[in-house]
Amino acid sequence: MLNKKTAKPKTQRLAATVTSEASVAAIISHNLKSVKRYFRSRRLALKGNLCYCDYVKLLLILPRNERGFWGKVSKDGKTGFVRLNLPTIAALTPKDWAVEILDARAHPVDYGAKADIVGITGFTAEMPSAYAIADGFRKKGVTVVMGGVHVSAVPDEALVHADAVIIGEAEAVWHKALEDFKNGKLKKTYKAETLCEMKGMAIPRRDLLDRRMYVSGFNTIQATRGCPFNCDYCAVTMFFGTEFRVRPVKEVIAEIRGFDTRNFFFVDDNIAGRPKYAKELFHALAPLKLNWGSQASITLAKDPELLELYAKSGGRYVFIGFESLSQKNLEKMHKGWNSTKDYKEAIRKIHGAGINILGSFVFGLDDDDKTVFKNTFDFIMETGMDAAQFHILTPFPGTVTYNVLEKEGRITDRDWAKYHTGEVVFQPKGMTAEELQNGYYWIFRSTYTIKNIMKRCFRGARGLTYRAVMNYAYRKKALRMPDVKGV
Ligand code: B12
Ligand code: SF4
Numbered sequence: 385m386l387n388k389k390t391a392k393p394k395t396q397r398l399a400a401t402v403t404s405e406a407s408v409a410a411i412i413s414h415n416l417k418s419v420k421r422y423f424r425s426r427r428l429a430l431k432g433n434l435c436y437c438d439y440v441k442l443l444l445i446l447p448r449n450e451r452g453f454w455g456k457v458s459k460d461g462k463t464g465f466v467r468l469n470l471p472t473i474a475a476l477t478p479k480d481w482a483v484e485i486l487d488a489r490a491h492p493v494d495y496g497a498k499a500d501i502v503g504i505t506g507f508t509a510e511m512p513s514a515y516a517i518a519d520g521f522r523k524k525g526v527t528v529v530m531g532g533v534h535v536s537a538v539p540d541e542a543l544v545h546a547d548a549v550i551i552g553e554a555e556a557v558w559h560k561a562l563e564d565f566k567n568g569k570l571k572k573t574y575k576a577e578t579l580c581e582m583k584g585m586a587i588p589r590r591d592l593l594d595r596r597m598y599v600s601g602f603n604t605i606q607a608t609r610g611c612p613f614n615c616d617y618c619a620v621t622m623f624f625g626t627e628f629r630v631r632p633v634k635e636v637i638a639e640i641r642g643f644d645t646r647n648f649f650f651v652d653d654n655i656a657g658r659p660k661y662a663k664e665l666f667h668a669l670a671p672l673k674l675n676w677g678s679q680a681s682i683t684l685a686k687d688p689e690l691l692e693l694y695a696k697s698g699g700r701y702v703f704i705g706f707e708s709l710s711q712k713n714l715e716k717m718h719k720g721w722n723s724t725k726d727y728k729e730a731i732r733k734i735h736g737a738g739i740n741i742l743g744s745f746v747f748g749l750d751d752d753d754k755t756v757f758k759n760t761f762d763f764i765m766e767t768g769m770d771a772a773q774f775h776i777l778t779p780f781p782g783t784v785t786y787n788v789l790e791k792e793g794r795i796t797d798r799d800w801a802k803y804h805t806g807e808v809v810f811q812p813k814g815m816t817a818e819e820l821q822n823g824y825y826w827i828f829r830s831t832y833t834i835k836n837i838m839k840r841c842f843r844g845a846r847g848l849t850y851r852a853v854m855n856y857a858y859r860k861k862a863l864r865m866p867d868v869k870g871v
Pocket of ligand 1: 651
């Protein structure tokens with residue numbers, strides 16, 4: 385359906401429809417596909433009782449992943465966090481376009497939908513779904529553009545399914561791609577040569593989302609991009625660069641003021657990545673009386689002032705990548721600045737500030753053997769970690785880990801649908817693939833038994849609601865995993 389709110393009459397028209405039959409003739413000679421599109425949009429628009437030359441319709445689609453445990457939509461249509469990419473693309477689209485966002489996790493894709501052009505995003509694990517959707521629309525003669533972290537790493541693969549790909553951040557090139565499309569001159573690739581300027585960033589079009597889907601995580605927001613570090617397995621630096629970019633605090637606050645609730649999740653990779661900026665941001669957040677969470681490196685604990693401000697400004701929980709209890713593993717993955725000997729003290733300090741910790745751990749690194757699961761479990765219980773998230777090492781295309789494992793001939797499965805960090809797709813060194821898989825299930829289920837949740841979480845009333853919510857959510861995931869004994 386055309387979103388009438390967004391389909392404002394426009395002054396600028398699609399080149400294929402704006403001028404005269406002469407321009408149609410030009411398109412015929414240019415390529416047959418454009419002609420098909422012309423007649424299709426004309427037919428569809430007339431059906432919808434609108435002047436076919438009044439708008440160009442962009443349909444943005446979020447694909448799905450059937451296998452993973454994350455980002456699911458429940459039977460009653462609810463999910464976790466809003467993904468900011470498509471609302472951001474919508475915000476970057478000129479006002480005279482009609483834009484709609486379709487969440488394919490919750491709604492079936494209608495290949496007869498009114499669309500002149502379809503834009504598709506996706507994590508690696510969502511790419512099989514993304515490609516199937518792209519193929520479906522192209523069969524109907526609709527132009528497809530794809531973007532995002534996976535497509536940027538392997539654009540040639542995506543181009544088998546898409547007419548064009550956006551490599552890197554959309555901010556610098558999206559306008560040009562749309563303009564070229566209107567003029568029937570869409571190129572195959574649009575590469576962002578520069579990283580986007582964080583001042584004056586487009587405010588994501590959350591109005592295009594079905595808010596009822598997001599019970600707890602509608603309010604995602606971004607204050608920084610990039611990461612000063614470069615861990616081997618992570619796709620962030622190759623995509624967003626090592627330069628840590630920050631949005632003016634005033635703009636972040638203005639965006640927050642546009643919401644009508646007080647719970648936020650900053651999707652930043654490391655909200656505390658630049659302590660001076662973080663302190664300025666936290667100072668400005670404090671009077672707003674928010675509750676928020678984000679990701680941060682463990683270095684947060686080293687700065688007492690930063691930690692205090694994090695808590696005072698409403699930071700209720702922090703997602704920390706501990707990754708491994710083996711310093712050798714951390715050194716090898718270029719995350720040696722995470723110092724395992726400081727972990728316990730850092731956890732104590734963060735808890736002392738009243739902040740809940742959601743720790744993240746990766747298994748299957750070269751220094752891991754079968755004992756890694758029990759050791760990590762004991763550590764989590766001993767430190768009273770509020771919640772923990774586990775991952776099987778996954779070689780995302782474009783990362784150093786991918787290149788190394790590829791070179792060593794250790795990638796055993798290239799079905800991208802399995803790249804959701806819960807399935808083994810490579811040959812580990814210190815254990816068998818089966819041991820790795822079972823150990824992952826075992827630690828997830830063990831961490832989230834009712835008894836162990838109680839042991840970890842009942843250390844006072846402060847922040848208990850958050851602990852309860854996090855553990856409830858992870859327990860639900862854990863219970864979907866096989867109950868493996870004898871790890
Ligand atoms: C916040 C976050 C989460 C949150 C919230 C997820 C959410 N709903 O947003 C949580 C913690 C739940 C999460 C979970 C997971 N995440 Co996550 N997450 C992120 C993080 C830090 C930020 C995402 C974000 O909002 N970015 C901001 C938006 C604006 O950027 P963007 O999506 O890249 O979009 C820009 C461009 O890519 C481009 N673009 C994107 N799509 C399209 C489409 C078109 C048509 C066009 C033109 C352009 C375009 O334009 C946008 C503007 O420039 C990223 C890392 C990162 N910095 O991006 C990892 C990241 C995306 N996550 C990752 C992964 C693997 C996961 C998990 C599978 C496992 C995990 N790590 O826990 C799950 C899966 C969740 C799911 N299926 O929903 C990986 C993906 C790697 C890959 N190749 O697949 C990343 C890159 C981190 C990493 N370590 O490498 N994640
Ligand atoms: S894992 Fe975290 S610290 Fe390492 S490069 Fe990625 S975002 Fe930065």
